[in-house]
Amino acid sequence: MTLIDTLLGSGIFVLFLxxxxxxxxxxxxxxxxIKFGVAGPLFAGLVLGHLGLTVPNSYSGLTLALFVAAVGLIAAHEIEGTVKTYGLNFIGISVLMPTIGVALTYVWVTVxxxxxxxxxxxxxxxxxxTSSPGLGSAIEALPEAAAQQYQIGHSVGYVxxxxxxxxxxxxxxxxTGMDIDAEKRRFSEKVSEVVDEEGPGVEEVTFSxxxxxxxxxxxxxLGSIPIPLGPIGLITLGTTGGVLIAALVLGYLGRVGPITVRMETGILSEIRAFTLAMFLAVTGIDAGAGLIETISEYGLQIVVASGLNSIIAILGGLVVTRFIWEMDWIHAAGGIVGGHTDTKGLAAAIDATDSDEIAAxxxxxxxxxxxxxxxxxxxxxxxxxx
Known part of the structure; x- marks a missing residue:
């Protein structure tokens, strides 16, 4: 085995390449x-994955968990104000965007x-x-042949x-020429209207x-606990939901017994940036394998349907948050990526605004x-x- 073969077979080398x-x-x-910013590692990963390079499956879950934990701990400072300000609105977005997606899918399939x-x-x-629980819910109810086709459609649509x-x-x-600093000020002003101070008075540590x-x-x-939904079956929050909720709650409380959980934003931001780049690179590498071949075999119809589902659902969320409820972009972006159930979108939103509060x-x-x-x-x- 040559040195090049050894390097290309190393998950660490491929990831950081x-x-x-x-x-x-x-x-x-x-x-x-206009820059691709944090999307750069995603596209680089797609190319490397298409060329046949791989990384271990465990990399995805690990980098995701580290990224979400850092983001959640930073955003925990603002979680109380966000809930009090737009709690019910976020529930509305969470129903609206999937509703748009399922309605459009019905039209594609039947007409x-x-x-x-x-x-x-x-x-x-x-x-x-980008909903893996949605995938699991559907294939449980489908015959084997249809379930296999559904999985292929989901895989292409996911990318x-x-x-x-x-x-x-x-x-x-x-x-749109958005003034991000002005949006951040609107966010802070809105939160300060309902919260006098940022959570319990716990002294921060540099890092714990x-x-x-x-x-x-x-x-x-938390992410592994089955949640019963009657005849629909069981769901779990998964790594994303479980770690994010734990980070927001524990970070807000600040301390669990002798353990301090409230940490300085500076070092958490560095961890967030580092793990974000790794997570998106892994996502691209995993998605790039066989993508072109799958699209070539099954046609562009699935690409068009998936693209329209995503775009129109996002536009629906945008119209409601920005033009009807007149949210600042920090709140709106968080609601839109949450309604899209997509951690990669969360990462991109944080990178584009340099505001971890989007995670709230x-x-x-x-x-x-x-x-x-x-x-x-x-x-x-x-x-x-x-």
């Missing part, structure tokens, strides 16, 4: 301040792309809104959905290894959107003739 190339690509200015594989097109629903939400969060503020580990352990437990809105929206996706996936299977 994607990070290195992607971060360099993300810094390129394409004019008017627009009626000649395509039904199972394949149905997969565009959970795929475009499309990730690219759409990431690029939207990166480009929308730039294209045991506190960070506690968040990950508690979050993993995401944390309020995500659990309810996850529930809506699970219910709608079952409903879609029930109403669409196979």
């Amino acid at each position: 994607a990070v290195l190339i992607g971060m360099g690509f993300g810094r390129i200015d394409f004019g008017r301040g 627009v792309f009626a000649d395509a594989s039904t199972g394949l097109m149905m997969g565009s629903f959970s795929g475009a809104l 499309v959905g990730v690219l759409v939400i990431v690029m939207f969060q990166q480009l929308y503020p730039v294209v 290894v045991i506190g960070f580990a506690l968040v990950l352990v508690v979050g993993s437990v 809105g995401y944390g309020n929206t995500y659990p309810f959107a996850l529930l809506a996706m699970v219910i709608y996936a079952k409903l879609l299977v029930a109403v669409v003739p196979l």
Whole structure:
């Protein structure tokens, strides 16, 4: 085995090669301040994955958990104000966006792309809104052959959905000429109207290894607890939901017995940036394998359906949050990525605004959107003739 073979077979080398190339690509200015930013490692990973390079499966869950824990601990300072300010609104977004997705999917399956594989097109629903629980809910109710087609549709739709939400969060503020600093001030003013101080009075520490580990352990437990939904079955919050909720709650409380969980934002931000680049690189590498071949085999219909599902759901969330409820962008972006159930979109939104407080809105929206996706996936299977 040559040195090159050894390197290309090393998950660590492949991961950080994607990070290195992607971060360099993300810094390129394409004019008017448009940059791919944090999406760079995602695209670099897609290319490397397409070329046949891989990383161990465990990398995805690990980098995701570390990223979400850091984001949640930073956002915990503002969670009380976010809940009091827009709690019910976030629940509304969590229902609206999946509703748009399932309605569009029904139209694609029964009218627009009626000649395509039904199972394949149905997969565009959970795929475009990047919901693995939605995938699981659907395939449980489908015959084996249809379930296989659904999984393929979900896989293609997932990549499309990730690219759409990431690029939207990166480009929308730039294209619209948004004043991010002004949006941050609006966010702070709105939160300060309902909260006098940021949570319990607990002194911060620079960093606590045991506190960070506690968040990950508690979050993993929370994410693994089955939640019964009667005839629909069981769902779990998964790594994203469990760790984020643990980080927000424990970070807000600040201390659990002798363990301090409230840490300085500076070092948490560095951890967040580092793990974010790794997480998106891993996502790209995993998604890039066989993507072109799958699209070539099953046609562009699934790509179009998935893209429209994602785009129109995002636009629905945008109209409601920005133009009807007139939210600041920090709250709105969190609600939109939460309604899209997408951690990659959360990462892109944080990177584009340099505001970890977006995670507070995401944390309020995500659990309810996850529930809506699970219910709608079952409903879609029930109403669409196979």
